[in-house]
Amino acid sequence: MSRTTVPTAAPTPAAVPRAVLAARTGVAVVFALNGLAVATWFSRVPAVRDALELSAGRLGLLLLAMSAGSLLAMPTAGLVAQRLGAARTVALGSALVAAGLTVAGVAAPAGALVGVALGLCAFGYGSGICDVAMNVEGAAVERRLGRTIMPRFHAAWSLGSVAGAGLGAGAARLGLPVAAHLAALAAVVLCGTLLAVRSFLPAAESGTAASAAPAERRRDLLAAWREPRTLLIGLLVLVSAFAEGSANDWLAVAFIDGHDLSEAAGAAVFGVFVVGMTLGRTVGTVALDRWGRVPVLSATILLATVGAGVAVLAGSGPVAVVGVALWGLGASLGFPVGMSAAADDERRAPARVSVVAVIGYTAFLAGPPLLGLLGDRVGTLHALLVVPLLLLPTLALVPATRPPAR
16 A cells, blocks of 8 residues: 555656646645735734724634635535636635635724624635635646645645735734735735636646536535545544644734734734744655655644644743744644545545535634633633644544555
8 A cells, every 4th residue: 555645756857747837836826825815814813803892702703704604615615616627616716715805804994893704704715615626626736746745735825824924914013904905915816816727737637627417426525425534534634724723813812912912923923833834834745755644644743732732831932932833833734635635536536625625624613713712711822722632632533544545
């Protein structure tokens, strides 16, 4: 049984068709722009909270709107990708992301809580269908390259997050209005995505062709919900998404409230987390090709457990920031490797990735209100101790990511 999803001998650069290399670049750009959009929003969450005068619990409920939008998109995202193709699905999702980000940015300074919630719901829905389609496309490109590359696509997402967090910290320090900041970044994300998807693989080559009848596509989706391996991978992605999403949602706010930092400093701490994520996803491909999914995922999950615990319990100062970096490094591979494992079979990839995404995105639905309500009782910082408590049992799920015997 092989330990990776792809052959061990990678094609030489000359043997890789130019179209595949162009698709690789296009997918990486889409991931980066999606990360830029998400981090742009999360970097300004403290400002939105202050503008709307929300408690931690009410902020958690507001963030639930974005998670609900994502979860609504997931059950049908695989079918949409098969119907429209990955390129058009990503373009549609990006348009919704840009619209939602703009609406939320305009509504927040006006004190329109419902407007912000509607914008976040559209943002989440667009991000959800985009997420499934770009992961299916990334898995197709990975197979044609003949080596592990999915974590590097997610590293591109993290690089976009680093840029978003940095720009958010700078915007907060300069006092740039939230509405102007979010609207400008929304335009960049939409225009860049529309250009990038032009280099995607043809639908017939990416596993998203509408060759199967609608009834057959529905049967594939229902069958994926009954597959033990797919469901176990989904649970692994669920906890990985919670470990990542809890930092996205609450890390800046937790350090501002728990350590009395400024808004700009809180955004900078969030930036440390995404730098750790980016590094882990960049070097993780080498480790995955050399040692396989199971040992590498086991090691990174343990690292995330330790890092999250240190970030919360070490108090303010350099040690806590080191913990944040280790948390990001350790949480970097669970989500991309889970998506890659779900797409091992190219024909069933859209259905299985859709199922895993539905399960995984439940973390984004339950996480914000859970941590917000817990934060009202024990403080936002100490509420993050839920992360290491959930990560440890996840080690039992890692063997499900082994590729099935061919």
